[in-house]
Amino acid sequence: MTDPASIAIVGIGETPPARRSDKDVRTLTIDAVLAALDDAGLRPCDVDGIVTDTVVMPTSVPRDYVAGQLGISLRYDAAVSYGGASIVAAPMLAAQAIASGRASTVLVYFGIDWGTRASGPYGFHDIYPAKLEYEKPYGFNAQPIYFGLWARRYMHEYGLTPRQLGSLCVTQREHALLKGGGQIPKPLSLDDYANAPMISEPLRVPDCCLISDGAGAYVMTSLERAKDLARPPVQVIGTGFASVPTTGDAVFTQGSDLMTIPGADRAAAQALGEAGITHRDVDFLETYDCFSISCLLQIEDMGFCPKGEVGAFVEEGHTRIGGTLPVNTHGGLLSYSYRLGIEHVTEAVRQLRGEAGGNQVAAAEVGVVSGLSIPDYGVLALAKH
């Protein structure tokens, strides 16, 4: 573990989960970045590299704004994918930059104001012309509808039950309540789930992620340097990124069987292989639960459970804190907040530092974080150092 190429996450920061914030997205992002630097015991001028996503941040909180506001002189600047996969795959680039000496301290941030923005996440897909022309006029115009279609097909193929979908939602709400501070402080029972309003069959309100205003950030440096900093370093032991050749227009309807999250298998194999670990070594998983169904599929596609069996896996309690593979220990995008997964990274770091609180996974030493922005997939393996 003294590989000179090793890097660590040394600081994390996030704003409180909120549906609507009275702060705008730039304020939230700067707050989160400063919190992450403060956590690491670093100053903005210590940062010399930034990695963002390629689509969302460049148009809302571009890295020149962050650098200019905070006084960061960059000598490394990169971007990968967009949204969820980006947030998780960013350490892949940071590790290369730090190992090659092109940067010493790399900042990753992500902020979102889809809680207050009128079209929220739905308007985002207007960047795809074929969706606008061939889908939207029929009312195929929002992510819950796409994944409703996916869930129905998976149910047909593998016999997934509504109760199993509900089990995932109930488990994650339990995690959010154990952690505290999440966007929905209310308990959720299986009965509550079964009576919740339908959004796009078979998906009900609790099957769909929250919508939030907020930001998060994390800071990386070499493991060697990390040892002298304020907080216990959390080592990046493996990174993975994979995409499949399909356009953003086609990805929700064409090509695949609609029961597989593109790239998840290859990205996970890459990250776990690089880390030299097997699925059994993973103490917890923070994965992109934009919907109950997409969360279930990723657990399978990354190899944590055989295809077709994840419904029973969740219903049997394996994904609960205390189970064989606790999943989304903070309640995830379904019950904590929806900042496209930056909160998954900060949560994994808290777990591996042993400072998660009421939702701490006992003896957590290795955690995996994964994120999607279909057709891209990112996987990050982290370890307590």
Next chain:
Amino acid sequence: MSEASVGPVSYQKEFAPFWRELAKHHLSFPYCASCDKFHWYPLKRCPFCLTEAIEWARISGDAQLYSWTIVHHRFDPDSGPDVPYIIALLEFPDAPGIRLVSNLLEVDAAELEVGMALVPSFKPRPGPTEAGTHPGLSFRPAIGR
């Protein structure tokens, strides 16, 4: 309704033949003769051999239900039918490799099942789209036809 008013304004030049054919009550999809393969959505080149020589081939319209969802929440006041409505994802035995998003009409939700046979209806319906009209295409069960 005149032929010209069927379908929205095309965002890409290669998208337009679908609506021109639909106005004549035909379903057509991009097809590469040398590969003998369809693709969807329309691309500039055949995704299998990269030729620009893409034809549009008419198909019968006989469809099978790959999956569906009944939408109960209105996400966008400016697009889509009134809720609840049925979104169907269709496959076509004579155009393998293509799935089409459409609406299902004249069907009881309890009858819906994966694989059920459907046929197109070219009757224009009022409803908001980018161009102010609903595309003149929906599907209904083939049974009893």
